Amino acid sequence: MAKLLPFRPRIAVGMGTCGTGNGSEGVYHAFADAIDKRGLDIHLARVGCFGFCAQEPLVNVWLPGRPLVILHRVQSQHVDEILDDVMMGNIPTALALCKIEEWDHITAQVKYGTGYANIPSWRDIPFFKGQKKIVLRNCGLINPDDVEEYIAVGGYQSLYNVLIDNRPDVVIEQIKAAKLRGRGGAGFSTGQKWDFLRKAVAEKKFIICNADEGDPGAYMNRNEIESDPHSLLEGMLIAGFLTGATMGIIYVRAEYPLAVHRLERAIEQAKEYGLLGEDILGRGFNFNIELVEGAGAFVCGEETALINSLEGFAGRPRPRPPFPAQKGLWGFPTNINNVETWYNVAPIIARGPAWFTETGSAKSPGTKVFSLVGKVHNTGLVEMPLGTPLKTFVYDIGEGGVGGRAIKSVQTGGPSGGCIPHEMFDTPVDYESLAQLGSIMGSGGMVVMDEDNCMVDVARYFIEFTNSESCGKCVPCRVGLDKSLRILNRITSGAGRMQHMETLEELSRYIRDSSLCGLGQSAPNPVVSTLKSFAEEYRAHIEDHKCPAGVCGVQPVGETA
């Protein structure tokens, strides 16, 4: 705790990839230089990201006994001024976004202090209102490079309890009772998957963290790892113990150098502290975690392709069954979970399944981190209870369209998600409801679109992506998506015909039903959902040679083929 709440002021700069992209590296060095030059007694730290990307760089300032204050849009030129204030025992109010008086790290509570009546509490900021930080409980508040800060907020306590208690069956039942579902997209019961692995009899068993995050625009997993790598290690360690796995592997996207770096540090520190390796916490439990950098293709995030890639083959999916739990890495039983799934483990153990199911909907308890982007006022990473209506994201958290413009649709789930029209914004965001509307939860992407977005072009754009990422193994996806793209290109260029809409539907149904892996099976969603809800826009391109949003360069071309 002495590091989080020292007896002197603490300044922490948000330095995830998003923060550094907005200049926080410079801000940090400006602070370091100035503190050094002026010989100030201030504890300077790096932290991860607090999620409000539109307001980066964020800087936390804490004076002993007072609330933690989050400053926004801090630039290097503000540094001297901030230090002047801090040394006088003041807070630079002009830069203050909000304050935090106490924080629930789930595994521990931190009381920062009280005061600053004129600064709004973080809960009163529309962007944060309604958010519930379970997965992101530590993000932006603790130093990801310092295991002691993680331990100070109750980190590794769940692991310790599980090891001491030594009743793996009971704990797996708790994970089942919490109804934790995989956050990688498909929403399968995590407890059940672990149970399969536990029951599998084999000489070796593996658990894998899927940190391939290939969806364009998705960066929740990156942020989670960069801000709080130890939570991931703890989740995997617990599962390793419960399932009898012999090794853990984190398959992380190669384009995430900072995440890789922080994980390497975290693994090193965990080993130093006896939390990883041989005889963990003196309980005779041996477990190692290895880091493997991904091969860079979107489809490598699919679990069987990921396993192929780990084995040194091309990242192409294999037919399932056999499922990884039966025959996974090197033929051994294997359990794969998404990054975010692992982050829910320690909290469930710390607070129990009944606490976990209080949040979210009956079938999908807990929260999910979404990346809210596009034509809304506030953008960033938001962690919301599952089952929250879509309109809450758009109008409350996002505070509506940019410049008050009307919102037309939200596309959820990444490149293979569907577009949900405005009329359906009452829909609760959970696995089943989204699937019913022809969309998916996916990794939690949310792209907000207004009248300036052409829905035909949106469908075309996503098919262009999935088509270019198809591995080419199976015919429906390889050739079917190519055909869909060609037809969409014709429509957006003005050479479409009305019968193309029917052909697109037929092709989509076929690709969905007969593709080998999830990429092909879900790739048609953007086309099917826009054909359903925005048929009028297709018709306008085809019959009137007009793009209502003015996006496509529609030219009335003579009919060819």
Add this chain to the structure above:
Amino acid sequence: MRPATTNVKTLKIDGRDLSGRQEETILEVARQNGIFIPRLCEMEGLTDVGACRMCLVEIKGQNRLLPACVTAVEEGMEVTTDSERLQNYRRMILELLFTERNHVCSVCVSNGHCEMQMLAQRLGITHVHFPYRYPKEEVDASHDRFVIDHNRCILCTRCVRVCDEIEGAHTWDITGRGIDAQVITDLNEPWGSSETCTGCGKCVHVCPTGALFEKGRSVAEMLKRRQFLPYLTMMREENE
């Protein structure tokens, strides 16, 4: 009735009561019982990859269609190998394959002996309602005895598997992804200069189309001989 041991699974295929050994696929059991399920990538004696999706079948109680070539039989399973939906989808696969590259049967060495052509006839494909792509594909005739014409390759990977699994040479592989995927010899060098190719010709004989053929064959002359396959795998299994 046979006693139900754990190794024998009884199931229904198209209403017929059949049985198969555990780990046998639906396709294998159907074949043993004279039930036709179309296939393009599957080949007896080679690992199954489930890539062409030609062999999709319906299974009672399951919404998803499953590929018969990689789906193991299960006790009590009820399989339908033919329905309007399946026929539609199978025709669609063939149409897509015909438009993907350049399949001009009338000038093809395999005309009359091509598995794809035979399936198209059997499924009654008369016209293709998707636009053709007409890509420019290479023909590699650098090998002494064989030719690969990429225009007629359907990426079934039989050549890759037979070369790796039976001949043990691993000359063939796949490069690129999506619609740009291609079979290659060695590190994408001309076949003629391949150092791993033993010239055994197995790839030529497993190729379902006219993509791989022997030099000197003209239109409709390329007959493929596959008798060696089950024999070789049997030998291999015995040696193991």
